[in-house]
Amino acid sequence: MKNTRLLLFTGSYASAEESGVQVFEFNGEAGGTLTPLDQVQGITNPTFVNVDAAEGRLYVIGEKANGQGGKEGEVVSFAINPQNGRLTELNRISTMPAAGSGQTTTCHISRDTRNEFIIVCSYHGGLVGLVSLDQKGLPVRLEDTAVHTGQRNLPEQEKPHPHSAIFSPDEKFLFVSDLGLDLIRTYKINRDAKTLEALGDTTLREGAGPRHFVFHPDGKSAYVINELDCTVTSFLYDSAAGTLQTVATISTLPESYPAANNSCAEIALSADGLYLYGSNRGHDSIVVYAVDPATARLTLVEHVSTHGGHPRHFALTPDGAYLIAANRDGNNLVVFSVDRASGRLSFTGNTAALSKPVCVKPAYFPAAE
Numbered sequence: 001m002k003n004t005r006l007l008l009f010t011g012s013y014a015s016a017e018e019s020g021v022q023v024f025e026f027n028g029e030a031g032g033t034l035t036p037l038d039q040v041q042g043i044t045n046p047t048f049v050n051v052d053a054a055e056g057r058l059y060v061i062g063e064k065a066n067g068q069g070g071k072e073g074e075v076v077s078f079a080i081n082p083q084n085g086r087l088t089e090l091n092r093i094s095t096m097p098a099a100g101s102g103q104t105t106t107c108h109i110s111r112d113t114r115n116e117f118i119i120v121c122s123y124h125g126g127l128v129g130l131v132s133l134d135q136k137g138l139p140v141r142l143e144d145t146a147v148h149t150g151q152r153n154l155p156e157q158e159k160p161h162p163h164s165a166i167f168s169p170d171e172k173f174l175f176v177s178d179l180g181l182d183l184i185r186t187y188k189i190n191r192d193a194k195t196l197e198a199l200g201d202t203t204l205r206e207g208a209g210p211r212h213f214v215f216h217p218d219g220k221s222a223y224v225i226n227e228l229d230c231t232v233t234s235f236l237y238d239s240a241a242g243t244l245q246t247v248a249t250i251s252t253l254p255e256s257y258p259a260a261n262n263s264c265a266e267i268a269l270s271a272d273g274l275y276l277y278g279s280n281r282g283h284d285s286i287v288v289y290a291v292d293p294a295t296a297r298l299t300l301v302e303h304v305s306t307h308g309g310h311p312r313h314f315a316l317t318p319d320g321a322y323l324i325a326a327n328r329d330g331n332n333l334v335v336f337s338v339d340r341a342s343g344r345l346s347f348t349g350n351t352a353a354l355s356k357p358v359c360v361k362p363a364y365f366p367a368a369e
Contacts, residue, residue: 004364006317007085008034009058010326010333011046011359020046021060021078022354023085024333026362032322032335034352037085043076050109050118053363056080057137058087059118063105064094072098073106073120075131075139082365093139095120095129108164112171117143117189119165119174126160128176130189130196143194150181154207156228157182163211163227169219173199173242177210179227184210186242202244204233212266217273221296225252225267225278230259232267232278232289234296247296252278252287254303266313271320275301275343279311279325286314286325286336288343304345307334312358322348326357333357 006026014020019039027033043062050059058078066072073096078087096104104125111118115137120129128146131139148160161180165187168175174187174196184202189195204210209228215237216222222235222244230252235244252264262282269276269291276289276298284306289298306314308330316323316338323336323345333352336345 003367005082005367006362007037007080007082007365008324008360008362009049009051010354010357011049011060012354013045013047013328013356013358014043016042016044018355020044021049021087023087024352025085026317026322026324028317028319028321032337032348032350034333034335034350036352038087040078040087045105046076048108048359049361050111051361051363052111052115052137053365055115055137056082059109059111059139061095061106061109061120066098068099069101070098070103072096072104073122075109075118075120077138080365091138093141095131095139095142096122096125096127097142098125110165110167112167116191121162121165121176123161123163123179126162126180128162128165128187128196130194132194144196146187146196146198148178148181148185152180152182152206154228156180156209157207164213166213166215168239168242169215170239175213175222177213177224179209179211182206182208182210184213184224184244199242202235202246205229205249208233211264214267214269216269216291216293216296217271218293221293223267223269223276223296225264227264230262230264230280232276232298234298236296248298250289250298250300252280253283257283265311268314268316270316270338270340270343271318272340277314277316277323279306279314281310281312284309284311284327286311286323286345288345290343301343304336306330307347307351308332313360315360315362317362318364324360324362326360328356328358331355331357333360
């Protein structure tokens with residue numbers, strides 16, 4: 001795209017004294033190079049970010065002590081300078097108050113396109129938070145909290161673990177994947193009352209551990225990656241009712257690799273909806289599937305090494321030409337080119353050293369004049 005530049009925002013496991021948020025320039029014309037532009041200290045474990053390119057805003061989750069031996073979530077907002085990639089902090093608020101020694105730190109943040117709300121998920125607290133934004137797009141307060149209850153049978157499922165909240169394409173519904181309860185809970189936001197209203201659950205097989213969720217570009221199907229049993233489950237989606245119909249579940253691993261040695265993390269679809277990508281931590285690979293949009297069925301294409309350990313997150317560039325993997329234990333970002341005809345990935349040889357990266361979000365901005 002002419003007269004634009006692609007900026008890449010990353011979040012990492014880090015102490016407040018370390019640079020947990022980084023900004024890179026990504027150059028696709030140069031074969032997928034990464035050039036560091038800025039870095040930010042002062043946030044503990046900024047493990048997920050949300051980019052509003054149109055308004056030049058970056059929203060970053062973090063954690064802080066509550067003063068009583070517990071830890072709670074916060075969100076920090078930045079202005080993005082599109083010319084040089086510099087970040088300027090605008091505000092920070094607590095999003096998930098924790099009582100006593102409790103832990104309500106957050107693991108995911110999403111935002112509606114109207115810029116009215118952000119939604120945060122507390123994996124450890126079993127909570128989903130609805131945070132209002134003001135007219136400048138700055139977080140104001142926690143308006144409502146949805147509490148998940150119950151448990152399953154695995155050690156990782158001793159209590160609820162909401163891991164992500166994803167809007168439907170028309171933003172009428174919100175889908176929360178709960179790893180601890182083996183379900184995807186559907187919510188509606190009551191915008192007048194500023195509350196989260198639970199509508200129903202889509203149950204996955206026991207021990208699946210749903211983590212991240214994505215809608216097909218045509219809005220007729222959806223897919224969830226299951227962290228615990230290393231599978232992807234596909235659904236047909238009824239946009240009028242906001243309901244999911246389970247189609248099939250397929251492994252993310254080669255037959256010879258034991259699921260006990262792996263856990264899954266991120267999932268993404270190509271812009272044309274013909275290919276689906278998922279990350280394996282342990283096997284340390286990206287799995288590629290071909291998608292049949294009419295039936296939501298998946299066919300394995302390949303597994304590709306991420307050239308680093310524990311790929312907790314990855315992202316496709318908006319033009320679909322590249323995939324950038326964030327290897328937490330490899331301490332690197334690794335760039336792959338995408339063959340858009342076959343969906344296959346090829347390592348470009350381009351990497352960037354980065355301590356414990358766990359989130360990577362690319363977005364286009366106006367280029368410098």
